[in-house]
Amino acid sequence: MSVAHAPVMVDLQTDERWQLVQRIVCSPHFQKSTRLRELLQYVVEQTLHGNAYELTEQHIGNALFHKPSDYSPLEDSSVRVHVRQLRLKLHEYFNEDGRNEPIVVEIPKGSYAPVFRAAQKADALSAAIDPKTSPAVAWPGGAILPWALCALLAVACGALAYRAMTHRAGAAVPSSPTLSWPFSQIFDTRHQTIIVTADSNYGMARILSSQPGSLDQYLHREFLQGPEASKIGAANSRLSEYLSNSTLTSFADVADVVALFRMAGPLQTQVLVRYPRDLRLRDLDHNNYVFIGSPGSNPWVTLLQDKLNFRETEGVVGNSAKVFVNKNPLPGELAQYEGLRWTGTQGEDYATISLLPNATHDGSVLVLQGLQQEGTEAAGRFLADEENRRQLMNALHISVAESHLQNIWFEALIRSRTVSGAPNTTTLVAVRRIP
Numbered sequence: 001m002s003v004a005h006a007p008v009m010v011d012l013q014t015d016e017r018w019q020l021v022q023r024i025v026c027s028p029h030f031q032k033s034t035r036l037r038e039l040l041q042y043v044v045e046q047t048l049h050g051n052a053y054e055l056t057e058q059h060i061g062n063a064l065f066h067k068p069s070d071y072s073p074l075e076d077s078s079v080r081v082h083v084r085q086l087r088l089k090l091h092e093y094f095n096e097d098g099r100n101e102p103i104v105v106e107i108p109k110g111s112y113a114p115v116f117r118a119a120q121k122a123d124a125l126s127a128a129i130d131p132k133t134s135p136a137v138a139w140p141g142g143a144i145l146p147w148a149l150c151a152l153l154a155v156a157c158g159a160l161a162y163r164a165m166t167h168r169a170g171a172a173v174p175s176s177p178t179l180s181w182p183f184s185q186i187f188d189t190r191h192q193t194i195i196v197t198a199d200s201n202y203g204m205a206r207i208l209s210s211q212p213g214s215l216d217q218y219l220h221r222e223f224l225q226g227p228e229a230s231k232i233g234a235a236n237s238r239l240s241e242y243l244s245n246s247t248l249t250s251f252a253d254v255a256d257v258v259a260l261f262r263m264a265g266p267l268q269t270q271v272l273v274r275y276p277r278d279l280r281l282r283d284l285d286h287n288n289y290v291f292i293g294s295p296g297s298n299p300w301v302t303l304l305q306d307k308l309n310f311r312e313t314e315g316v317v318g319n320s321a322k323v324f325v326n327k328n329p330l331p332g333e334l335a336q337y338e339g340l341r342w343t344g345t346q347g348e349d350y351a352t353i354s355l356l357p358n359a360t361h362d363g364s365v366l367v368l369q370g371l372q373q374e375g376t377e378a379a380g381r382f383l384a385d386e387e388n389r390r391q392l393m394n395a396l397h398i399s400v401a402e403s404h405l406q407n408i409w410f411e412a413l414i415r416s417r418t419v420s421g422a423p424n425t426t427t428l429v430a431v432r433r434i435p
Contacts, residue, residue: 010048017048017116020103027097029089032192034282036086039064044105044114052113060112075246078278083112085272094119178265180389181403182355182410185364186260187267191288195260195273196300197253198293198376201246202276206296210317215299218276247275252373253292256380260290263384276300284359293376294369296322301369309432310337310352310413312369322371324350324413326430333430337413339371344421351375353383353392354411356434364406370416378416378423388426395431409434 012018021044024030025037042064043055057079061067065079073079087107094104104119179187187193206213257273264271276298284303294312295302305311314322324337339349351370358365368383370376382388393403396410413430416423 012045012048015048017103017105018044020101020105020116023101024090024093024098024105027093029093029097032283032286033085033089034280035082035278036089039082039086040090040114043107043112047113055112057112072246077247078275079112081278083107179263179267180386181393181398182366182383182389182408183263184404185355185406185408186288186290186366187264187270188288189267189270191270191286191363193264193267193271193288193290194283195257195271195290196276196279196292196298197249197257197273198297199276199299200248200250200297202299203297206317212317213296213299215302218299219281247277249275250293250297250373250376252370252377252380255377256292256368259380259384286360286362287358288363288365289358290366290368292368292380294322294371298369301367304354304356304365304367307356307434308352308354308411310411310430312352312371324352324371326413330430337415337429339375340418343372343374346419347417349375349378349416349418349423350429351379351382351414351416352411353379353414354434356409357407374418374421374423375414375416378414378418378426381423382414382426382428388428391428392431395428396433 057073310324354367368379
């Protein structure tokens with residue numbers, strides 16, 4: 001028998017818990033993610049109105065993330081990923097800007113409903129270890145040693161936290177002291193670097209429907225839900241539903257993500273991996289980004305195409321080979337470079353490696369796009385090789401001294417020879433400096 005829950009009437013504007021949430025979402029920790037701000041406000045509002053029992057992964061996915069009513073949380077982990085990020089951001093806030101807040105909000109692990117508790121005051125902590133009041137002084141022998149060690153540990157943690165805060169506040173610390181170019185422009189202490197993998201389902205859906213697709217359709221979840229869906233046919237409706245609701249990427253993307261994490265070195269804690277469906281336009285502000293895949297599998301890349309000389313194009317979607325069109329061929333270059341007809345075959349594929357400023361011109365965007373998966377994987381392999389990076393710098397006429405600058409923008413075309421679906425060798429074909 002179900003139990004009816006009467007709604008709780010709460011004036012949010014005068015509720016100190018809601019006022020706390022408004023201070024949190026206005027803090028620097030939450031300015032880079034609209035989705036996390038919306039998520040925190042939604043779960044708190046539902047909880048204050050007595051609807052915490054409804055806050056399941058499925059409910060949040062439907063109500064806030066606009067997932068289909070029958071989507072499977074087992075196949076789509078975006079809600080769990082965002083709640084995990086929200087817990088981390090709340091922890092950062094109360095360790096820094098919100099350390100003097102009178103109350104604390106937390107989302108316990110295993111739950112999606114926030115809880116509020118009174119903050120533990122600093123003077124109470126001091127009293128707890130005051131030798132005049134602490135019973136530890138009455139303990140015999142070495143019983144006081146654990147408390148002394150705890151106090152030393154607390155001091156050490158405080159020092160580390162202070163160092164982290166001063167670094168975030170803009171202390172004079174090299175942004176990427178141990179990273180070689182171009183990774184010194186992609187990973188730094190001042191930004192998060194968000195790696196956005198390709199959406200393999202989107203690529204397959206385009207082929208099945210013979211439709212080019214667009215970023216606008218992708219953002220509005222209209223692809224495979226409008227007229228394009230009928231082109232797949234009723235017999236494949238279950239496949240269409242699966243492609244629309246599940247999240248898959250390719251082996252090439254995974255290989256590139258692993259290579260990028262390795263090249264990030266000590267700055268790996270600054271790196272996040274996102275699925276392209278979970279991204280929003282406002283998220284592109286004030287961060288470093290890496291887009292993996294071509295427009296056919298990662299539609300976010302289309303935002304940068306007009307800034308590039310080598311542009312991917314294809315004739316009939318799914319029925320012709322993709323090519324990179326060379327808008328302004330230099331002597332010795334071809335007008336276009338054609339890759340593999342299908343991934344998994346043997347031959348030559350092409351990829352581009354591009355580094356551009358982000359939307360707000362205070363960070364960098366790296367794009368690794370291959371005509372097929374082999375090309376995309378080859379782009380990551382090329383950058384991970386020190387000799388290849390040196391060759392790239394020479395081709396771009398970048399000196400060692402210049403490589404420490406933070407505004408070197410370029411694109412490079414590489415060719416890969418593939419065997420059994422994997423890149424075997426890579427060759428630098430052409431480069432351009434981007435003003």
